[in-house]
Amino acid sequence: MTYCVGVTGGIGSGKSAVTDRLAALGITVVDADVAAREIVAPGQPALDEIREHFGPGVIQADGNLDRAQLRKIVFENPKQRKQLEAITHPRIRDQLASQLNSATSPYVILASPLLLESGQNSFADHVVVVDVPESVQLERTMARDNNDAALVEKIMAAQLPRPERLANADTVIDNSGTLEALDEQVVQLHQTLLRLAQQSPQ
């Protein structure tokens, strides 16, 4: 398999800001949030299981998952979140494996908010953590998603605490500054990853 770089970070830390820039440099980005949507598309078995477990109230009239409804249920109740993860995570993992296997760029990115929590880091040869203080995570996520602070805090509480995430990093990208400061770090990161990928015995 192509040299795999896991990119993680809490909600709103700037994973997409980093991976969009790497994609623009020609690197294939496999995204767990995208895979999570693909495996619950209408007609997929995971959507039927979600309907059976959570009831018809989490399905919209057009047959798509009512994400806002399910979001409220699972982040209010850790037991329900675990049930949803039991349905989705094995399928997300299979989807990621198949997408990673078909990548042909010099290295491949696996972007995932739950890289460490869900064991997806077993795919990764190198782990990059995109890091900001929790106050910045909260502020940027609220500005982006129009969610209230209480919900964002509950989502953050369902993810690894910042010190534990940082303890698992091979490289840390500090995204507390401007997007220009991020650009500079990403250019350097790309050079480092090209070198590591080239050195890696495949």
Ligand SMILES: CC(C)(COP(=O)(O)OP(=O)(O)OC[C@H]1O[C@@H](n2cnc3c(N)ncnc32)[C@H](O)[C@@H]1O)[C@@H](O)C(=O)NCCC(=O)NCCS
């Ligand atoms: C609950 C759902 C329907 C809410 O959908 P919504 O469109 O509002 O959010 P989206 O999927 O874009 O996720 C937004 C962010 O929430 C966080 N998040 C999502 N699921 C989880 C989870 N199970 N635990 C902790 N944080 C999570 C991530 O930071 C993610 O980037 C959805 O997040 C979901 O199906 N989650 C379970 C699958 C999963 O774990 N996905 C994360 C990638 S592995």
Ligand SMILES: Nc1ncnc2c1ncn2[C@@H]1O[C@H](COP(=O)(O)OP(=O)(O)OP(=O)(O)O)[C@@H](O)[C@H]1O
């Ligand atoms: N350095 C920065 N300065 C200002 N805004 C930023 C910066 N980096 C990212 N943002 C903005 O913060 C928000 C969160 O960033 P982004 O969507 O990249 O995070 P993410 O880690 O991918 O989030 P999620 O886990 O929810 O998918 C976005 O609106 C993005 O445009």
